[in-house]
Amino acid sequence: MKKFEEKTLTSETIYQGKIIDLQIDEVELPNGKTSKRELIKHPGAVAVIALTPEGRIVMVEQYRKALEKSIVEIPAGKLEPGEEPVKTAARELEEETGYGCENLRHLISFYTSPGFADELVHLYIAENIARIEDARGPDEDEFVDLIEVTVEEALNLIKEKKIYDAKTAYAVQYLQLQQFYK
Amino acid sequence: MKKFEEKTLTSETIYQGKIIDLQIDEVELPNGKTSKRELIKHPGAVAVIALTPEGRIVMVEQYRKALEKSIVEIPAGKLEPGEEPVKTAARELEEETGYGCENLRHLISFYTSPGFADELVHLYIAENIARIEDARGPDEDEFVDLIEVTVEEALNLIKEKKIYDAKTAYAVQYLQLQQFYK
Numbered sequence: 265m266k267k268f269e270e271k272t273l274t275s276e277t278i279y280q281g282k283i284i285d286l287q288i289d290e291v292e293l294p295n296g297k298t299s300k301r302e303l304i305k306h307p308g309a310v311a312v313i314a315l316t317p318e319g320r321i322v323m324v325e326q327y328r329k330a331l332e333k334s335i336v337e338i339p340a341g342k343l344e345p346g347e348e349p350v351k352t353a354a355r356e357l358e359e360e361t362g363y364g365c366e367n368l369r370h371l372i373s374f375y376t377s378p379g380f381a382d383e384l385v386h387l388y389i390a391e392n393i394a395r396i397e398d399a400r401g402p403d404e405d406e407f408v409d410l411i412e413v414t415v416e417e418a419l420n421l422i423k424e425k426k427i428y429d430a431k432t433a434y435a436v437q438y439l440q441l442q443q444f445y446k
Numbered sequence: 447m448k449k450f451e452e453k454t455l456t457s458e459t460i461y462q463g464k465i466i467d468l469q470i471d472e473v474e475l476p477n478g479k480t481s482k483r484e485l486i487k488h489p490g491a492v493a494v495i496a497l498t499p500e501g502r503i504v505m506v507e508q509y510r511k512a513l514e515k516s517i518v519e520i521p522a523g524k525l526e527p528g529e530e531p532v533k534t535a536a537r538e539l540e541e542e543t544g545y546g547c548e549n550l551r552h553l554i555s556f557y558t559s560p561g562f563a564d565e566l567v568h569l570y571i572a573e574n575i576a577r578i579e580d581a582r583g584p585d586e587d588e589f590v591d592l593i594e595v596t597v598e599e600a601l602n603l604i605k606e607k608k609i610y611d612a613k614t615a616y617a618v619q620y621l622q623l624q625q626f627y628k
Contacts, residue, residue, distance in 0.1 A: 267591065268507075268516055269516075270509055278460070279460050288463075293589070295589075297587070300464065301511040301512070302463040302464065302466050303511060303512045304466070304512070327448075327449065327450040327451055328557075328560040329483040329485060330483070330486070330559075330560055330562055330563055330564045331560055334451075342561070372610075372615075373607075374611065374615055375510075375612060376559045378513055378517060378519070379510065379524070380465060380466055381486075381512055381563070382512045383559055407475070409449065409450075419626060419627075429556065429560055430558050430559075430613065430616055433554075434615060434619070438619065441622060445601075
């Protein structure tokens with residue numbers, strides 16, 4: 265859909281980083297006037313609902329410098345160039361949790377902050393996960409702790425404001441409503 | 447929580463914009479090594495589940511330059527300096543939809559992209575909304591179309607991949623599960 269399209273008049277890349285780029289576009293609005301748009305370009309990411317054979321969701325606690333605190337999230341990570349999202353999902357699951365899964369299934373994808381960023385998160389489900397011997401560990405600048413909770417416990421953590429990461433809450437709610445989505 | 451805290455060694459603001467700032471921090475990791483973090487500073491935002499007396503959710507279709515397309519979202523907007531979030535919510539609801547509500551209630555708040563941004567979205571519910579005569583219109587660089595759907599229709603739009611904005615899907619799922627959250 266291109267309704268209310270904003271035509272690009274100029275586009276300037278201010279910063280090219282390891283994960284994000286910052287781009288400033290001058291646009292022509294539908295009424296002919298002009299405006300500026302501050303845009304973050306992101307390679308996209310995956311997130312994984314990983315379920316143990318007992319139906320517990322595996323989550324990771326990690327420090328997020330952007331927030332200056334550690335929070336609880338489902339395993340996730342950014343796409344690497346040329347890597348298929350399902351491969352990224354399997355890799356991130358192994359590296360962050362030590363678990364593997366024979367069959368990762370794509371559930372849904374969503375934009376996290378369309379007002380300023382193009383980050384698209386692909387959500388996967390990994391059922392009947394099992395420990396991988398000699399699993400690859402997390403990236404060298406990544407430190408995580410594992411937590412395993414039931415769906416009901418996870419919903420309570422959202423309600424009690426202990427989970428406040430959008431993709432994690434989205435995933436837990438999706439799981440609770442999965443009969444509807446089938 | 448400060449588990450796995452990353453201590454700031456240096457912090458440089460690369461860009462200060464109208465909506466976002468870009469900041470690069472050099473950090474000391476828990477193992478003593480150093481790394482770089484690319485961080486987007488955002489003032490925070492509100493989003494509103496606006497329900498007509500018939501129980502229909504009001505959504506807006508608008509062009510998102512970051513995505514180069516128009517998408518369907520619930521009304522939302524960034525916080526202005528010194529403005530209470532509940533006031534921002536009422537203002538954005540009026541400006542984007544022409545609707546008002548006597549009693550906006552805070553439901554929950556969530557981080558949209560904690561991997562690189564500190565944006566926190568405060569989700570409000572506005573029940574029994576009514577048309578405001580001579581409502582303030584949207585910002586001069588904002589163009590929106592209104593859509594009104596039932597909760598079930600909204601869930602179907604998620605399932606059919608016609609709603610893929612995270613905060614909107616989060617809000618619809620929250621509404622569907624609200625008996626649980628009460």
